Amino acid sequence: MTLTPELLLTVAADRLRATRPELAGQLDLSTPEALCSAREAVTASAADGSDGAVVVTVISVFSLPRWVVETCRFALSLPADRARPWRRSFTRTLHLAGRPDNVKERFRLDHVADDGSMAWVGPSAEGDTTPLRRLLRTFSGTRELTAWAPVTVEVPSPAPAGPPPGRGPVHRDLYISTVRVTVSDVLVQVNHLLAEAALDGLVRPGDRLTIRSVPRLAGLTVPFAALRVDTDPHRPRQLRAYAGLTAET
Amino acid sequence: MTAPTASAVPAGGVAGGGAGGVGPAVRTATRGGPREGGGGTRRRVLLAPVTVTPSKPLTPSHLKGLLWTDTMFRATAPLADVTYRYSHTTYHPTEQTLGFWEFLDRTRGETDYTAMSEEDIGELYVRFRAEGRPPTAAQVRPYAEAVEHTGFVHPASARVLRLWAGHYARLGLHDPGLLAHQPPGFGLEEMVEDLVTSGLGLDQRDVGGPVYLDATRFGLPLRQIVTADGRPNYLACALRELLPLAPLYHEVVVLYDRELDPDYQLLARVLSARGTVVHRVPIGRVPIDGKITSARHGGWHRHTVDALLRSVGEDHGPAALRLGMRLYFIATLGPGQHESFRYDLLRKALDRAERLLRRAEEAPRTDADHALPALLEPHRRGHIHIDPYRLTASLLGRGRRSPGLDLLTTVYL
Numbered sequence: 001m002t003l004t005p006e007l008l009l010t011v012a013a014d015r016l017r018a019t020r021p022e023l024a025g026q027l028d029l030s031t032p033e034a035l036c037s038a039r040e041a042v043t044a045s046a047a048d049g050s051d052g053a054v055v056v057t058v059i060s061v062f063s064l065p066r067w068v069v070e071t072c073r074f075a076l077s078l079p080a081d082r083a084r085p086w087r088r089s090f091t092r093t094l095h096l097a098g099r100p101d102n103v104k105e106r107f108r109l110d111h112v113a114d115d116g117s118m119a120w121v122g123p124s125a126e127g128d129t130t131p132l133r134r135l136l137r138t139f140s141g142t143r144e145l146t147a148w149a150p151v152t153v154e155v156p157s158p159a160p161a162g163p164p165p166g167r168g169p170v171h172r173d174l175y176i177s178t179v180r181v182t183v184s185d186v187l188v189q190v191n192h193l194l195a196e197a198a199l200d201g202l203v204r205p206g207d208r209l210t211i212r213s214v215p216r217l218a219g220l221t222v223p224f225a226a227l228r229v230d231t232d233p234h235r236p237r238q239l240r241a242y243a244g245l246t247a248e249t
Numbered sequence: 250m251t252a253p254t255a256s257a258v259p260a261g262g263v264a265g266g267g268a269g270g271v272g273p274a275v276r277t278a279t280r281g282g283p284r285e286g287g288g289g290t291r292r293r294v295l296l297a298p299v300t301v302t303p304s305k306p307l308t309p310s311h312l313k314g315l316l317w318t319d320t321m322f323r324a325t326a327p328l329a330d331v332t333y334r335y336s337h338t339t340y341h342p343t344e345q346t347l348g349f350w351e352f353l354d355r356t357r358g359e360t361d362y363t364a365m366s367e368e369d370i371g372e373l374y375v376r377f378r379a380e381g382r383p384p385t386a387a388q389v390r391p392y393a394e395a396v397e398h399t400g401f402v403h404p405a406s407a408r409v410l411r412l413w414a415g416h417y418a419r420l421g422l423h424d425p426g427l428l429a430h431q432p433p434g435f436g437l438e439e440m441v442e443d444l445v446t447s448g449l450g451l452d453q454r455d456v457g458g459p460v461y462l463d464a465t466r467f468g469l470p471l472r473q474i475v476t477a478d479g480r481p482n483y484l485a486c487a488l489r490e491l492l493p494l495a496p497l498y499h500e501v502v503v504l505y506d507r508e509l510d511p512d513y514q515l516l517a518r519v520l521s522a523r524g525t526v527v528h529r530v531p532i533g534r535v536p537i538d539g540k541i542t543s544a545r546h547g548g549w550h551r552h553t554v555d556a557l558l559r560s561v562g563e564d565h566g567p568a569a570l571r572l573g574m575r576l577y578f579i580a581t582l583g584p585g586q587h588e589s590f591r592y593d594l595l596r597k598a599l600d601r602a603e604r605l606l607r608r609a610e611e612a613p614r615t616d617a618d619h620a621l622p623a624l625l626e627p628h629r630r631g632h633i634h635i636d637p638y639r640l641t642a643s644l645l646g647r648g649r650r651s652p653g654l655d656l657l658t659t660v661y662l
Contacts, residue, residue, distance in 0.1 A: 062456050097458060099451055102466040137471045143457030183456040 001223050008239040009035065012229045015196075016042065019090055033237045043090065053085035053123035055195075056132060058098040058109070059139050061117040062183060065153045068174065068211060071191055072155045074111040074120040075198035076205060083199050086123035091195040094129065095187045098136040107132050141183025145176070147213045157205040169206035170248040173222065177242050179215045180234055189242035193228035197245055202226055209245075217241040294331045294633050296322055297491060298504035299483070300340050303406040304349045304374040306367035306553035307413060309535040309590045310506070312420075313578045317532050317637050318504050319422045320575060324628070324635035324660045327621050331634070332498070333423060336431035337410065339490045341396045343483050347389035350403040352377040362408040367555060370405050386478035393480075400430040416554050419562070421571040421662055434493030437481060443492055449519050454479070462488070464518045472515055484512050491516070495525040500633045507531040507586060528632055533586025535578075541586060552590060560592065565599050568606055572661045573599030579641040605644065608651040621655055 001007075013029035020042055027038040055074075059067075078086070086092070100112055100119035111120040121132060152171075176190060197203045202225055214220065217227075224244040232240035298318045301311045318333070325331045340346065353360070353373060362370065395401030402410070410427045417424050435443065441460050444450025451461040451471065460475035462484065474485035481489075495501045501520055505513050510531050517527040534541045537552050550556070562570055577598035582588055628640040640660070644652050 060451060062453070097451060097453055097461060098465060098471060099448065099463055102448060102463055105466065106468065135465050135468070135470050137461065137473070139453075140458040140477065141453070141456035142477055143455070 002221065003218050003227075003241055005032075005239065008227075008229045008241055011227045011241075012039075012239055015090075015229075019088060032231070032239050035239075036231055036237060043092075051085050052089040052092075052126065053082075054089060054126045054129060055086060055091070055093045055120060055122040055124075056129045057093060057095050057139075057187075057191075058100050058103060058119040058121070058132075058136065059095060059117070059187075060097075060099045060101075062141065063117070064148075064186070065151050065211060066113060066115070067118065067187075068190070068194060068209060069153045069155060070111070070113045070118060070120075071194045072198050072203050072207075072209075075195040076155070076203075077111055078123070078199070082123055087196070087199050089123075091192050091199070093188075093191050093195070094133065095139040095184070095191075096133065096136040097139045103132065103135065106135075139184060139187065141187065143183050145178035145181050145183070145186065145213065147178060147215075148211075150210050150212045152208055152210040154208045155203060155205055166201075167204070169204070169208065171208045171210070172203075172225065172248060173246040174209045174211045175214050175217055175220065175222075175244045175246070176211065177216050177240075178213050181242065185242070189228050189230060193226060193243050193245060197226050200226075202245065217244055220244070223247040292329045292499040292633050293497065294325055294329045295494060295498040295501045296325075296331060296333045296504065296634070297487075297494075297501060298335060299487075299506065299509065300335055300337055302340070302343075302346055302349075303337060303409040303413070304346065304377075305371035305409070306549055306555060307416060308549050308554070309537070309552055309557070309578070310541075312554050312557075312574075313535050313582060314504060314506070314532050315417075315422055316420070316575050316578045317530075320579060320637035320641060320660060321502065321504070321530075321634055322423060324625055324637065324640055325633070327659065328625060328629070328635070329633050333425045334490070334494065335425035335427075336429075336433065336490065337402070337406075337427065338396070338400065338429075338431045339433045340483055340486045341402065341406075342393055342437075342481055342486055344383055344389065344480055346406070347392040347396075348384040349374055349377045350392050350406070351384050351388050352380065353403065353405055360405075362404045365405070365408055367409055367412050367553060368550070370409055371549070373405070386476070386480050389480070397432075397436075400432070412555075416558065419558060419567070419570070420574060421567075433486070433490035435489040437475070437479075437485070437489065440485065440489045440492060441475065444488070444519075447522070449522065453477075460485070462515055462519065464515050467518050469511075469515050469518060472512065484516065487516060488519070491520060492523075495520045495527070496523055498525060500526045500528065502528045502530055502632075502634050504530045504532060507533050526632075528634070531584070533582075533584055535582060536586060536589045539589050557595075561596060561599060564596075565603065568657075568662050569599055569602040571602075572606060572657060573602035575641060575661050576602055576645065579637050580645055583642075584638055601645070605651060606657065609654040609657055612651060612653060620653070621659060624653075624656055 009032055012035055016027065016029060016035070016039060017024040023042060028034040029038055100109060100116055107121065109119040109121055113119065121129065176186065194203065223246060225247045226245040227241055228243040229239050229241055232238045296318060298314060301307065322331055322333045414424060414427050417427065441450055441452050444462065445452050449463055451463045454460060454477060457477050459473045459477050462472045462474050465471055472484065474488065475481045491501070503513055503516060513529050517529050520527045542548060565573060577595045581594055581598055625635055625640065628635045628643070630636055
């Protein structure tokens with residue numbers, strides 16, 4: 001698979017259509033510009049709608065491997081009826097700076113990392129998250145990524161009874177682009193990729209992921225099972241591949 | 250002139266400590282007497298008012314805070330060991346001070362500030378604020394390092410502090426070390442680590458985020474105290490000073506502008522979490538013609554302390570000036586900020602002070618060491634420190650006995 005602007009546009013348009021099939025026929029997704037406008041319109045209507053849902057994360061200490069694991073665990077823990085509205089809201093997630101141990105007495109935390117360094121709340125109606133959002137602050141991770149040695153993590157199985165039916169555990173590579181990508185960008189971009197992969201059954205308990213850094217995804221010839229494509233703030237109205245999950249290796 | 254009875258002497262064995270030590274330079278007023286001697290029963294109180302940035306003239310709002318604190322300090326001294334902590338060294342690292350210094354050197358180079366007035370330097374400060382762009386960490390770093398490592402004070406601020414020391418002397422205000430190098434007990438990193446370890450801090454500088462004071466477990470919102478590139482705000486500076494200092498006292502009193510209340514609620518929570526009793530004393534500003542304005546915008550001309558002293562200072566003796574100023578700024582204006590500054594009421598207070606002093610001088614002398622604590626005690630309310638408003642307002646009550654000279658000289662002159 002070779003990444004091209006056309007492929008990125010197809011990936012982004014497919015995500016929009018798959019998330020909101022009822023709107024697919026009305027949307028012009030023929031160019032990056034049209035796609036951006038369509039997405040803004042759909043996102044705005046989702047935010048207004050009563051069926052939308054948002055997830056809030058509370059991050060005290062950020063460690064990429066741990067965060068990747070816990071993001072998958074959280075998404076996999078959601079029953080279908082709670083996952084559906086979140087999926088329809090494009091897995092919208094607000095990342096807040098905060099210490100889970102300090103807010104756990106006042107707020108119900110739906111998922112907390114084993115070491116307490118981060119927590120997940122929701123999916124819930126956006127209004128329900130207001131008190132927590134007032135208490136905490138938007139997570140600010142302005143540091144740009146630097147390369148790291150590949151690291152492999154395993155998404156834990158909730159029960160030791162064995163893999164869920166369907167297929168056995170698999171291994172994939174998770175490529176993350178580093179050039180002009182900040183920690184905050186990773187939280188946004190890779191979160192969508194992993195959450196949606198988990199909700200769609202691409203990532204399951206017991207799977208192993210090798211997290212790899214790469215300046216840009218351009219030039220990678222590995223087959224991707226999922227790509228995260230978004231607008232590039234440094235090249236307005238152009239799309240960029242931020243991260244990708246490979247097919248089983 | 251009678252010297253204030255609550256004279257300042259260095260606290261026993263406590264001298265200037267470097268950043269990182271736990272013994273910052275403090276001054277404690279003690280009033281030794283046979284009743285309190287040697288038993289170690291006197292309780293220890295720390296007064297920690299917010300400082301005024303030495304970049305502008307003192308205004309009536311500033312003066313009110315200074316008189317309020319001074320009266321609390323001197324009135325509490327007969328009852329407890331009271332420390333008045335007021336360190337400019339602690340607050341120099343804030344952006345508004347370092348940025349001003351950087352602005353001065355960038356725009357004026359080598360300038361002689363020794364003949365400038367507070368107003369002259371204040372005008373430069375207004376220009377700095379009007380520039381409207383905060384300095385970068387790189388721009389202020391040389392100044393931040395100089396403050397930390399050499400006790401540097403920019404000559405413009407040193408000039409302002411010298412002029413203020415003159416006002417203090419004239420007004421009989423205890424000088425808590427305006428020109429002294431008094432570093433906080435904790436370095437920046439030490440403070441952050443202390444907060445994080447005790448669950449009250451969140452340090453995200455490793456990912457390009459800020460440092461927060463985290464009292465969310467008490468329902469108070471997360472508050473940034475250090476920017477991602479390492480610039481502390483005044484709350485971070487206060488924590489460097491008060492975290493190591495507060496546990497040494499039975500009671501800590503923080504005095505501050507009412508507008509800073511959310512921050513001081515946070516500070517009080519954090520210090521209380523260490524087992525210290527903390528009292529917050531917000532002091533309302535003094536509106537000028539109905540408006541409360543920040544000195545950063547200028548426009549203070551007729552109302553600087555300097556102008557005020559020139560306007561009324563010559564009409565009254567030094568003792569009446571000191572007492573009258575306190576009657577006006579404490580009892581007449583009160584803790585709120587509804588009443589605008591009024592020269593006519595200030596003059597009235599000064600006349601009143603003349604009469605009170607005359608009557609006190611004519612009255613028979615009492616044994617101050619025994620009578621004073623009993624006189625002051627009712628103004629403590631549930632805490633160790635004396636409430637300056639209650640005490641000062643009591644001097645003006647109709648039908649009351651005139652205050653004795655011992656009370657006036659100890660607390661007000």
